[in-house]
Amino acid sequence: MTNTTTIIYNGVQIINPKFLLVSAFMITALVSTVTGTSWGAAGTIGVAIMGIAGGLGISLPATAGAIVAGAYFGDKLSPLSDTTNLAPIAAGSELYEHIKHMLYTTLPAAIISIIVYLIVGFNSSGQTTNPETVDTMLSQLDSMYSWNLLLLLPVFIIIFGSVKKWPAVPTMLSASFISIILGVVVQGFALKDGLASLVKGFNVGMTGTETKIIWEVTRLIDRGGVVSVTGTTVLIFCAMGFAGIMSVTGMLDTVLNSILKRVRSDSGIILSTIFSCFIMAFVTGSSYLSILIPGELFKNTYVKRGLHPKNLSRTLEDSGTVLVPLIPWSAAGAYMAATLGVSTLEYLPWAVLNYAGIVVAMILAITGIGVTKLSTKEKVEFKVAFGIQRDEKDV
Template sequence: MLIALAIGFVMLMTYGKIRRFSWRALWKMALSGMTAVRNIAIVMLLVGALTALWRACGTVAFIVNAASGALTPELFLPAVFVLCAAVSVLTGTSIGTAATMGVICMGVGAAIGVDEAICGGAILAGAYFGDRCSPVSTSAMLVAEITGTNLHENIRGMIKSGWKAALAALAIYGILGYVTGTVPSDVNPSDASLAVGADNITKLLQQHYDLGIVTLLPAVAILVLAALRFNVKMTMAVSIAMSFAICIWQQQMTAAETVKTAFLGFDAPAEISMMNGGGVFGMVKMIVVVAISLTYAGLFKGMGILDKMNRFASRIANRLPPCGFASLTAVASSALSCNQTLAIVLTNEISGNVIPDKKERAMAIENTAVVIAPLVPWTVASLIPLGTIGAPTASILFACYLYLLPISNIVSEMRSRKKFGAVI
């Protein structure tokens, strides 16, 4: 994706030169789009250190160990959605959720005969639940930065606008689990659960970690400080410091090993390789992706590439509610850009005139671009999580929450319009 974005950047610059813009003007346009990258980069580096140390100190292992017991055959699909949503809220990463809880859910699902596509859909939906509304989610921070809104206020708005879709998705997974039948007739449920995944994974985690309750404290700190509306950077710094101390005192790591882990990522033993990842350096590529994506916005705007699209948007804006317009824009931008970051940036740029209110636009983006990108089969947001858990592309059809969210908000806005029109 980085190579593709770089090639696109070169092509845009070349196109600008053909249109007789000076190199100085083109670079000025590109840099103007990157005004938000500094703050985002700092936060992303902190997220890299945080996720690595959470893996090393046992926070992620504790959550996975405690949650995997809920993967019972009777309520398997709803449990998968809830557990993946919970892990994604705590970690703020869809890919990290897929690589940990998602792998376990997929393994247990295969053992008890759950359809791979349905199980993959529940994992994908849960993974992007937190990617949308976690206080440490990079996509949520990006939306807040480019719209000039407050992250904590956005999160409250996301909870308010997303709970109906979440409950509806939970109900659908419950019905799917009941209708399709979770356990084949020739499989003993208890044996199936032990055969793969949950029990075996928890035993391995307990062998490699000292999973005392103290390992959960870094996650608790994130939730409590976020609820108290502490600065995001300060919140993550506190959690990082706690994780650092737990690595040394609870997991018997040296200070040098802990520092190395924070920068290079956690290198787990082969048996629990799902815990690999994180690290400050591991976020550099993502920061570059965000930076290049933001230059597109500056170049599009400076060269007037989006002018025709904006005029077309203005013509159809009155016919659609804000979320409906943002949904169409998000589908097109996700399909063309193939990544969630650029889809968010383009949706914001195109929706600027149509949805001038910053808070309303931020909500529209969170309810569309963030969750629609994983529904486009060829985007990175879809390919990597599904590839990580070994789920088929058809899983997209069962990622209920991801399409119920924009649909429910469109319906809500249309009802509000009718009520407002009736009053007038």
């Protein structure tokens, strides 16, 4: 927790009025990439940035949109993110090649977002003031933590592990245990509290502070642990069970044939995947179901057509993960609206990355740019792995 707090503490202090929207996007993107949670990033640094925006007279819907966009940038690319891990599982690709392949759509969408936020920022007006709440947050964080560059070590381990393609689980566990050691050595936390935080999450009482802590700081610190993802884990199992039932009973084949009967091209397959993700997202309001169901639906079809599964996993994230927070009745949309104090429909136009990525994905599908094909050998290997019957073309 101390490494995340270090990033948030310093990020809050560098925001400039003219660059607030860009700062909101980039800082939130950094925090969500490091932590792997869009909700956590929006509920921590996002809340602080919203307070600053209110004091500066900057548009709250625009700020909220930038925060949501930044939060889902990290949600798409972080090896710690549940959806980033779920998409390659659903598609049959590999985690780090999935992340690398998403750069084709996510980086252009991020660049477009930054350009929009810069233009809006330079044309906005506001007074340079520092909200009292933010001052209080920084003061209380100062009293609870000893800031040290060593606290960023777990962050660098995650980033280095991603670059070197280390196994995700050992890398995350190593970073977690090093965080506990740093908490004990640098912050003076009790070892038992550090170990307990792995299960139940961190809470402000573990810092030993006797000062009355404001709600914003408590919201920042009190989270995490295995228990916090129990609901998500159960939902994933249920969703995979639902997908399995649809597959075994033949319902998926019926839906697949209905969608694909007029599709004759690779671009049509990818565009059909995007359309299917849209349907699942709007009907269920769940990012997990909008990844799992279309993933099961199109998994074999991509391989049969000689398309690498990482094309599918990228498309699932481009059109499933990022769309859900723009839907008012979804859990993500409701959470973002409640946390940031701006309705979903108000911040929707400003969450540029969320829909720009979908547009870029469509363009790539039509042009064929960034669409990876399977070699004959790879096609045979994936058919064997997926249990697909081979034909004479595979020889």
